[in-house]
Amino acid sequence: MFWISDGFRVTIEKATLSGDSKTTLVTLTGVWWLSARPNGITLDFSGNRLYWVDRRTRRIESVDFNGNNRQQFKTLSFPINPYDILLYSGVFYYSDQNSQSIGKIDIATKQFLGSYTGLGASNVLRLAMFSPLRQPTGIYLTKK
Numbered sequence: 001m002f003w004i005s006d007g008f009r010v011t012i013e014k015a016t017l018s019g020d021s022k023t024t025l026v027t028l029t030g031v032w033w034l035s036a037r038p039n040g041i042t043l044d045f046s047g048n049r050l051y052w053v054d055r056r057t058r059r060i061e062s063v064d065f066n067g068n069n070r071q072q073f074k075t076l077s078f079p080i081n082p083y084d085i086l087l088y089s090g091v092f093y094y095s096d097q098n099s100q101s102i103g104k105i106d107i108a109t110k111q112f113l114g115s116y117t118g119l120g121a122s123n124v125l126r127l128a129m130f131s132p133l134r135q136p137t138g139i140y141l142t143k144k
Contacts, residue, residue: 001014001016002041012028012063014050037054039054043087050065055082055097059073060074060082061073080103083096083126084126087107095124101115101119
């Protein structure tokens with residue numbers, strides 16, 4: 001499992017599902033009220049990378065699953081205020097608090113693909129995606 005620890009020292013961490021082998025992947029430095037503020041994380045299983053979106057820097061960045069090879073993917077243009085991010089079928093979806101919309105970016109080309117607007121007066125924050133394509137395959141045992 002992966003998570004963001006948002007305190008005096010902002011980190012992105014991982015551990016096994018039992019809570020063992022806790023490891024810090026990214027430490028974001030600076031005075032806490034001026035430092036980076038990652039809000040959402042998503043996993044790219046085919047590329048073995050963890051991506052996050054930062055609401056203060058407006059950047060999408062990534063590291064591999066061991067916390068190495070940090071890369072800046074894209075800086076979102078002002079006045080976008082990103083809150084969460086997810087990756088599905090080669091497209092990043094991010095929520096924008098300012099416009100109350102969900103934007104889309106192609107992972108291969110880094111091109112903006114448009115956005116879902118007109119979502120009403122809702123406060124668009126967290127994103128989640130369900131698809132049979134994202135569910136693990138395997139053998140299921142049934143009782144006879």
